[in-house]
Amino acid sequence: MNTDVIITxxxxxxxxxxxxxxxxxxxxxNRGEIFGLLGPNGAGKSTIISIxxxxxxxxxxxxxxxxxxxxxxxxxxKKIIGVVPQEISLYHTLTARENLAFYGKIxxxxxxxxxxxxxxxxxxxxxTERADDLLEGYSGGMKxxxxxxxxxxxxxxxxxxxxxxxxxxxxxxxxxxxxxQDLNRQGMTVLLTTHxxxxxxxxxxxxxxxxKGKLIALDTLKGLLELVGESDLIHVLAPEILxxxxxxxxxxPGVQKVSLDDGNMTIxxxxxxxxxxxxxxxxxxxxxxxxxxxxxxxDLETLFLHLTGTKLRG
Amino acid sequence: MKFHIIAAKDLKIVMRDRNALLxxxxxxxxxxxxxxxxxxxxxxxxxxxxxxxxxxNDEVSRGFVEFLEEIDILNVDMESNEFxxxxxxxxxxxxxxIIIPLGFTESVMMGHDTELLIIVNPTEESFNxxxxxxxxxxxxxxxxxxxxxxxxxxxxxxxxxxxQILEIVDxxxxxxxxPPVDVIIESTTSNLVEFSPFTQYVPGFAVMFLLFTAVQSxxxxxxxxxxxxxxxxxxxxxxxKAEIIGGKIASTFIRGFVQLTVLIYFGHVVFDLDLGSDxxxxxxxxxxxxxxxxGLGLLxxxxxxxxxxxxxxSLLLVMLMSAIGGSWWPLSLQPQFMQDMAHFTITAWAxxxxxxxxxxxxxxxxxxxxxxxxVLMMIIFFxxxxxxxxxx
Numbered sequence: 001m002n003t004d005v006i007i008t009x010x011x012x013x014x015x016x017x018x019x020x021x022x023x024x025x026x027x028x029x030n031r032g033e034i035f036g037l038l039g040p041n042g043a044g045k046s047t048i049i050s051i052x053x054x055x056x057x058x059x060x061x062x063x064x065x066x067x068x069x070x071x072x073x074x075x076x077x078k079k080i081i082g083v084v085p086q087e088i089s090l091y092h093t094l095t096a097r098e099n100l101a102f103y104g105k106i107x108x109x110x111x112x113x114x115x116x117x118x119x120x121x122x123x124x125x126x127x128t129e130r131a132d133d134l135l136e137g138y139s140g141g142m143k144x145x146x147x148x149x150x151x152x153x154x155x156x157x158x159x160x161x162x163x164x165x166x167x168x169x170x171x172x173x174x175x176x177x178x179x180x181q182d183l184n185r186q187g188m189t190v191l192l193t194t195h196x197x198x199x200x201x202x203x204x205x206x207x208x209x210x211x212k213g214k215l216i217a218l219d220t221l222k223g224l225l226e227l228v229g230e231s232d233l234i235h236v237l238a239p240e241i242l243x244x245x246x247x248x249x250x251x252x253p254g255v256q257k258v259s260l261d262d263g264n265m266t267i268x269x270x271x272x273x274x275x276x277x278x279x280x281x282x283x284x285x286x287x288x289x290x291x292x293x294x295x296x297x298x299d300l301e302t303l304f305l306h307l308t309g310t311k312l313r314g
Numbered sequence: 315m316k317f318h319i320i321a322a323k324d325l326k327i328v329m330r331d332r333n334a335l336l337x338x339x340x341x342x343x344x345x346x347x348x349x350x351x352x353x354x355x356x357x358x359x360x361x362x363x364x365x366x367x368x369x370x371n372d373e374v375s376r377g378f379v380e381f382l383e384e385i386d387i388l389n390v391d392m393e394s395n396e397f398x399x400x401x402x403x404x405x406x407x408x409x410x411x412i413i414i415p416l417g418f419t420e421s422v423m424m425g426h427d428t429e430l431l432i433i434v435n436p437t438e439e440s441f442n443x444x445x446x447x448x449x450x451x452x453x454x455x456x457x458x459x460x461x462x463x464x465x466x467x468x469x470x471x472x473x474x475x476x477x478q479i480l481e482i483v484d485x486x487x488x489x490x491x492x493p494p495v496d497v498i499i500e501s502t503t504s505n506l507v508e509f510s511p512f513t514q515y516v517p518g519f520a521v522m523f524l525l526f527t528a529v530q531s532x533x534x535x536x537x538x539x540x541x542x543x544x545x546x547x548x549x550x551x552x553x554x555k556a557e558i559i560g561g562k563i564a565s566t567f568i569r570g571f572v573q574l575t576v577l578i579y580f581g582h583v584v585f586d587l588d589l590g591s592d593x594x595x596x597x598x599x600x601x602x603x604x605x606x607x608x609g610l611g612l613l614x615x616x617x618x619x620x621x622x623x624x625x626x627x628s629l630l631l632v633m634l635m636s637a638i639g640g641s642w643w644p645l646s647l648q649p650q651f652m653q654d655m656a657h658f659t660i661t662a663w664a665x666x667x668x669x670x671x672x673x674x675x676x677x678x679x680x681x682x683x684x685x686x687x688x689v690l691m692m693i694i695f696f697x698x699x700x701x702x703x704x705x706x
Contacts, residue, residue: 053550055705078552089547091323093330105319106551150547 006031006158006189007052012061014047021047023213024061029191034184036204037193038300040310043210045193046086049162052191053083065158079107082151086162088143089150092136096127096146099135100153107154114153121149125179141172148179159183161192165199177202197300207300211308225298228306231256232272233296234279236265238288245286252278257309268305316553320561321568324535328569334531338573342523343580350515350585362441363389365408367399372419374456378430381452382412387444403435410434410445422456423483425463462486513588516581517668518641521661524574525607525635530628532566532611537624540705549705559700563608570604592677599671599681602688603664609695610660616702640665663687 007029014022022044029035037045050056051063054074063070065077090099097118104114122128125145135143144164151159161180165173180203184190194200200207201221209217209224217224241260250258254270269275272295283290296302304310328334364382368375383390393399396413403411413431421428430453434442466482539545539562548558578596581587589596614631618624636642638652639661645653656662667684670676 055546055549075552078550081550083547083550085543085547087543089543091327091544093327094323098326102319102323103547103551106316106548106553108552 004031005029006066007191008062008064009048009052010062012048012051012063013059014044014051014056015059020213022051022058025210025213025215026061027208027215027218029189031189032184032187033205034180034190034192034203036200036207037191037210038195038197038200038207038304039193039210040195042212043195044213045195045210046162049083049160049191049193053081053160054078079154080157082154082156082159084148084151084159084161084164086166088140088147090135090143090147093134095132095134096122096138096149097131099146100150103150104153109153117153117155121152124152124182125149126175139169139172141168141175144168144172145175145179148176152183156188158189158191161190163194163196164192165194165196200300209300209304209307211304211310216307217303221300224300224303228298228303230270231268231298231302231306232270233298233302233305234267234269234272234276235292235294235296236267236279236283236290237263237292238265238283238290239263241265241288242286245282245288248282248286249279252282257305259305259310266305268302315557315560317557317560317564320548320558321564324562324565325568328565337523337531338527338569339576342519342573342577345523346512346516346519346577346581347584349519350512353511353515361389362387362410362444363391363408364445365391365393365399365402365411366414367393367396367411368414369396369416370414370418374419374422375414378414378452378456382448385448388448400433403433406435408435409441412445412449422459423463425460425467427460458486459483510585510587512581512585513669513673514644516578516585516587517665517672518636520574520577520581521603521639521664521668522632522636522641523577524570524604525610525632525660526628527573528566528570528604528607529611529614529632530625531569532562532608533615533618533624533628534621535566536562536612536615537618537621541621545705555703555705558705559612559703563612563696566608566611567604570607571600574600574604588672588675590671590675590677592671592675595678595681596671598678598685599664599667602685602692603660603667606660606663606688606691606695609692609699612699612703613695616699616704635659635661638662657687660688660691663691 005028009028010026012022012025013020025044025048037048039045047056051058051070052065054070054077057071066080068076070077091102094102100118100121101114104110104117109117118131119128122131125148127142127145127149130138130142135146138146144167148161148164159180164176164180168176177199180190180192190203192199192203204221206218206220207224208215217227219227241263246258246260246265249255249265249267252269252275254275255267256270257268259266267279276293276295280290280293328338366379366382368379379390379392382388391408393402399408399411399413402408411433413433415429415431418428418430420426430449432442432446432449434445436442462482536545545558549555575597578587578589578600582589610631611628614624614628618627638648638656639645639659640648640656641661645656645662645665648656653662663684667681667688670680670684674680
């Protein structure tokens with residue numbers, strides 16, 4: 001992985017109608033890196049992607065991509081970026097090949113070069129045999145793979161993926177991961193936004209965690225998990241959880257945070273295994289009907305709860 | 315310039331859409347055919363049933379009945395019982411009834427005032443007007459006899475015998491045939507084409523369906539691209555916003571232009587619609603109408619947020635413009651204030667232009683005014699729409 005910086009974001013602010021979607025964010029992305037923006041819906045991730053792909057003007061701050069300022073050289077930037085939007089931005093009554101041909105022509109490709117590029121990309125996403133079928137007959141995962149291929153026609157040096165695995169089956173998710181990792185091995189810088197921990201954990205070299213428009217942590221996965229220390233998460237699922245036992249659990253030694261969400265109680269605590277019996281005692285003595293209870297090793301979910309006090313998927 | 319790539323893609327999508335093709339060509343052709351045949355049809359086919367009660371049954375009244383029987387579009391039947399005849403009209407067996415009073419011939423001969431009574435069924439109003447005009451025309455001729463006899467009496471020339479009266483009337487008729495004051499109707503063009511109902515209904519319905527294509531489908535196509543995120547994706551590519559909008563406008567324009575041209579040509583081939591002598595002018599008018607409609611479609615697209623909104627707003631606009639702008643009936647049938655209001659619509663200027671070309675055969679010079687207003691509308695619509703267009 002090269003370590004020279006390809007994207008620099010400084011004090012970025014974006015306000016819409018009095019609402020601040022991005023609030024003074026700064027970060028750098030290195031050439032050849034897979035960089036993840038992780039956060040719940042509404043954290044400001046998509047707004048940052050929209051600014052980085054020249055769709056939105058920042059209210060304040062600066063963005064420099066491969067030496068070009070986004071305000072002054074948007075056209076240069078558009079030539080070196082590939083954008084995979086969150087939605088399937090394709091034409092469903094055209095075939096996969098026709099969709100790719102359309103976007104290829106928009107990027108200035110034509111003739112034999114366009115045909116061979118389309119063939120290579122169809123092969124890469126494993127849809128050569130279905131290339132001449134109308135997209136409306138594709139599964140969600142297949143459409144998402146073509147959605148990615150459409151961003152790669154002009155061989156961009158930076159790829160933005162906005163929630164690339166939303167709503168896809170595990171097989172397609174695996175395929176998308178492989179595609180992203182292959183592209184990265186070939187030297188492509190990847191910026192992906194996601195609210196799925198698995199995406200960030202499996203793909204990203206570095207992860208920026210966002211909440212309410214602010215950057216609350218930025219490091220490698222290992223570095224971020226060290227912020228949590230030795231905390232575990234205990235998840236309890238019960239039809240009704242009363243305030244009394246919750247307060248008792250909060251007073252137990254080692255308990256750091258307790259959150260409740262519609263029959264789900266999440267307890268962040270040190271050395272979870274040692275406290276598990278005590279928690280079960282409190283719940284059973286309060287006659288709470290527990291449907292399931294399990295301990296989770298520290299992960300980004302634990303970190304998010306640790307940093308914000310709320311669950312990532314909330 | 316890459317706008318043609320977007321236009322070509324849009325047209326390919328339309329060509330694949332069977333419903334869109336039906337709406338573009340087949341449905342308008344069916345509606346034009348049905349409307350033209352049902353509401354107009356061939357004038358030779360029109361037959362008006364008229365019932366006559368001749369209470370006089372004398373020379374002048376019989377002459378009047380013979381006169382009516384010789385008129386091709388009238389089916390004349392006689393009835394002796396006035397009350398039965400009135401009932402037949404009331405029961406809609408006949409559209410109108412003419413009653414010739416007793417002593418009608420004598421009154422005419424002696425120069426006395428008299429009258430012809432027409433009883434009409436209000437549900438047959440358009441046919442009644444025709445019958446009224448025919449009877450009024452004949453009454454006017456008969457009145458000449460009365461006036462002649464009255465004038466002769468006023469100057470002390472007594473007409474005591476029937477022979478003498480007939481002599482005077484014959485002499486008078488010689489003077490009025492041909493009429494001393496003739497009315498000559500001259501058209502502003504020497505190329506007036508024979509009017510057929512399809513002169514109204516082919517362009518009328520063709521313009522209405524063009525509005526559906528350019529305003530409704532044009533707006534919906536843009537909103538769909540916004541909703542699907544394809545418009546956002548295009549903005550992230552190295553293509554200017556002007557090229558993107560240009561591509562969308564071009565595809566809608568081409569679709570509308572082809573549709574209007576095909577429908578007018580359909581009218582020409584199937585219903586013998588006269589296209590006038592200046593085909594270039596016809597294409598200029600079709601282009602101007604289509605551009606103005608495309609502009610309106612873009613204007614609708616920037617003011618709505620969802621496909622459903624685009625659908626209902628444009629449906630309302632198209633129906634309103636078609637109703638008051640002259641798509642469904644000639645504009646001249648509307649009161650003056652409605653005609654003035656109609657000229658705020660694309661339809662009215664389009665229909666004026668088509669009448670100028672297809673009926674009055676005025677050529678390019680005759681449609682400059684209409685084209686000017688259509689181009690002005692296009693500029694206003696595009697100006698507002700493009701300034702407010704949002705890709706987000």
